[in-house]
Amino acid sequence: MTDGRSGGLALILGTAALVVVMALHPTGQQMATAGSGFAALALLNVLVHSLAILALPVLFFGALAWTRIAQTRLSTVALVLYGFALVVGMGAALMSGFVAPDALRQLARATTPQSQELWRALARYSGVLNQAFARVLVVGAAAAIVCWSVSIKGWLRWYGIVSSAAAIVLAGSGMLRLDVHGFGAVMILQGIWFVVVGMRMRVA
Numbered sequence: 001m002t003d004g005r006s007g008g009l010a011l012i013l014g015t016a017a018l019v020v021v022m023a024l025h026p027t028g029q030q031m032a033t034a035g036s037g038f039a040a041l042a043l044l045n046v047l048v049h050s051l052a053i054l055a056l057p058v059l060f061f062g063a064l065a066w067t068r069i070a071q072t073r074l075s076t077v078a079l080v081l082y083g084f085a086l087v088v089g090m091g092a093a094l095m096s097g098f099v100a101p102d103a104l105r106q107l108a109r110a111t112t113p114q115s116q117e118l119w120r121a122l123a124r125y126s127g128v129l130n131q132a133f134a135r136v137l138v139v140g141a142a143a144a145i146v147c148w149s150v151s152i153k154g155w156l157r158w159y160g161i162v163s164s165a166a167a168i169v170l171a172g173s174g175m176l177r178l179d180v181h182g183f184g185a186v187m188i189l190q191g192i193w194f195v196v197v198g199m200r201m202r203v204a
Contacts, residue, residue, distance in 0.1 A: 007065020008201025014059035015191040015198070021052045022184035028127060031104055038108065042101045049097020056086045056093075059194070063144075066197055069204070070151050078147035085140025092133035100126040134178040135171050138186050142167040145193055156196055163189045 025048055026041050034041045060083060067079040103126055107119035142164035149160030167186055170176035178186070 003065050004069055004201045004204055007062045007069075008198040008204075009062075010058045010065070011062030011194045011198030011201070014055045014062060015194045017051055017055035017058070018187050019191060021048045021055070022180065022187055024048045025180050025184075027180050028100070031101065038104070042105065045101055046097055049093045052093045052097070053090055056090055060086055062194070062198060062201075066148065066201060069201065070148065072151045074147040074150055078144040081140050081147065082144035085137050085144065088133050088140065089137035092130050092137055095126050095130040095133060100130065131178055134183055135174075138171040138178060138183070139168050141190055142171075145190060148197075149193075152197075156193065160193050163193070 024044065026045050031038070031041060031045065063079055063082050067075045100123055103119055103123035107116060107123060110116040110119050145160045145164040146168075149157045149164070152160065167176075167189065171178060171186065176182050176186070
């Protein structure tokens with residue numbers, strides 16, 4: 001299998017993994033009100049975010065293969081932007097998948113009002129950090145797609161530019177809250193671009 005074909009497969013599989021993550025991702029409200037079902041929900045949360053973290057290097061491999069095929073200066077800029085965005089995305093996955101559930105677990109075990117308030121504050125703060133990391137991930141990935149799209153012909157070029165510009169404005173300004181639904185919508189929009197590029201790499 002050539003680097004182009006394997007890179008295309010990586011883009012498709014990595015995108016599919018993120019779609020599965022967003023489909024199974026528990027919401028913050030579900031985690032906070034799970035009661036006796038918290039352990040099972042927390043385990044699911046860890047598993048889906050572990051899958052998300054595993055998908056990141058797969059996506060980067062696909063992006064690297066596409067950059068080598070494109071061979072333009074902007075595609076190199078795009079790869080740098082995307083690599084940076086994926087590193088920040090790992091931070092978002094760690095906060096949402098591991099830090100926040102542990103804070104909620106400690107909150108449930110707290111026995112004094114002071115400790116309860118502490119862990120409640122830490123749980124909220126982890127959510128704030130998660131939103132910040134997710135915003136940088138979305139904007140960085142969108143900027144990378146814009147740079148890559150410039151060298152593409154046909155409808156995918158304009159799809160990448162227009163959809164990514166919208167994501168940069170909405171997510172960068174804070175108009176779009178990057179919760180499960182908002183972030184999931186962005187992942188689908190960007191995922192379409194990555195899957196189509198991956199399919200083109202597979203048949204090239």
